[in-house]
Amino acid sequence: MKPDSAPTPERSDFLREIVAADLVAGRHDSVVTRFPPEPNGYLHIGHAKSICLNFGIAAEFGGRCHLRFDDTNPCKEEQEYIDSIQTDVRWLGFDWAEHLYYASDYFEQLYEWAVHLIKNGKAYVDDLSADDIRTHRGTLTEPGIESPWRERTADENLDLFARMRAGEFPNGSRVLRAKIDMTSGNINFRDPVMYRILHAEHPRTGSTWCIYPSYDFAHGQSDAIEGITHSICTLEFQDHRPLYDWFIENLPVPSTPHQYEFARLNITHTVLSKRVLLRLVNEGHVHGWDDPRMPTLSGIRRRGFPADGIRDFAAMVGVARADSVVEIEMLEHAVRDALNRTALRRFGVLNPLKVVIDNFPEDRVEQVEVPNNPEDESAGTRAVPFARELWIERDDFMEEPAAKFFRLAPGREVRLRSAYFVTCTDVVKDDRGEVIELRCTYDPDTRGGSSPDGRKVKATLHWLSAGHALPAEIRLYDHLFASAHPGSGGRDLFDDLDPASETILTGAFVEPSAADIEIGQTVQFERLGYFCPDSDSSPAALVFNRTLTLKDTWAKLQAQGRHDSL
């Protein structure tokens, strides 16, 4: 290994600097990281940051990254989560190759190491109840006091620990504790629990075990077994690092991994906490883990966010040690940016308004050629049927146009995208005075959307042939929480849920080719936003989710106007 052979990644942050320095100094031949989820819930975008970090560093430095399930608490873990986590990591674009591991694979080795500590007088079986252990632990400012069982002989401890494993004792009756320092300022050193009795069915080991190692006793040793060089976790584990190191130093482990911490991701208008997400699901605030409003990877996937947009976002927010809350606009920017490059353009009308072109022959249907993606000529074009009766967007017409509104209005000429210029000649209303139809004329010389005489129009509208359009249900999504910082200011988090975060539109139409969009593909309905077929969609009943709107200057002007008039 040449000291100067460490690759220099384009991105840099304090972790990459540490890795690069370790490689240059020859402390490691290659870097090995790991992403260690507990299978007790679905992965969310905060995990995506960690996944991109761990797999990203490994890839950039020519190392490898393991996927390891931290499955040491059978009470909360399920196979469903193990499966979804693998699906999500792959979807994000990462590959652990053959390096799929489970902390539960190491239970026997961990048990032997616990015995090793007992023999060295560094661990003991404690008969205190959970409550007593808590009171003996002291407080943040007062030292703890030692358990009366702390000085048992190694033989007695060995016997008791073996019987714990054998299932002789009920849950909670005893624990194995590391014997460190009940007066330490670091509470993790006040004889932390290494094993607890849990007569529970484990998703992988079934009923083989009835004692389970704690996180602190399992994590570092699992890292050591796998030869992890850089064990990257979030800030709240900083206080655990001395304990992590203590176990590594006091056990005959095959390698000496080191732990590094970074600030977890927070995003405005949402919540990245498995505990809260579980409640949202269980209490029915959303339709499930993959509800398109959820920040879970399965949720944003269903919503239509592309994996590369998420990866771009992770790179954009960076990695540091300061607590931070990223504005959700940054995520949305990354998603729009990714989608703008690749999404095919289609026509869809959310709130249809009938338009009749009076001077267009009644039985004529023209096939208009429309570009699939103006950003990418190689995406080609498609034919969209044009006829006498059309749908346009209700918002694209104002009988009495406001200032700066330059779409359709009585007497006004606009362009129907890629088709013709049309002029509104009449407005048809129902008994209640509501506009139900527009009569227009078209200029046959403007076929394709431009005028031979060079005259300009101020607006271009999307449209659909009423006789050819396909009905569709369209689900509009907005931020799950109305507040930028849910639960701040002493409010109940759940009171900040936005009841309008999901709006179902049933009267919408899409162009015929939209029926061919596959699940997993996100397209742009021109001028509206990005949409994707929902998993509920079928050829007989099309359902689209709105991924994100396009940036909308007009909507912003309107919002400002509303604001100014207050």
Next chain:
RNA sequence: UGGGGCGUAGCCAAGCGGUAAGGCAGCGGACUUUGGAUCCGCCAUCCGUAGGUUCGAAUCCUACCGCCCCAGCCA
């Protein structure tokens, strides 16, 4: 009040003793067959505060202030 961290623009975030990158948001303008996209310009005399060291400090030292995490047999 014990221990561990963190404070650079509205939000992220570079910066590692030589005179404040970049992105998001915002604001102007150009262009436009998506009011999209794209392009151009503006946006910290200042780095939590106060002292000190130095020719020179966001970077070093001291004190103070503020915020976050830790008292699960969760991870």
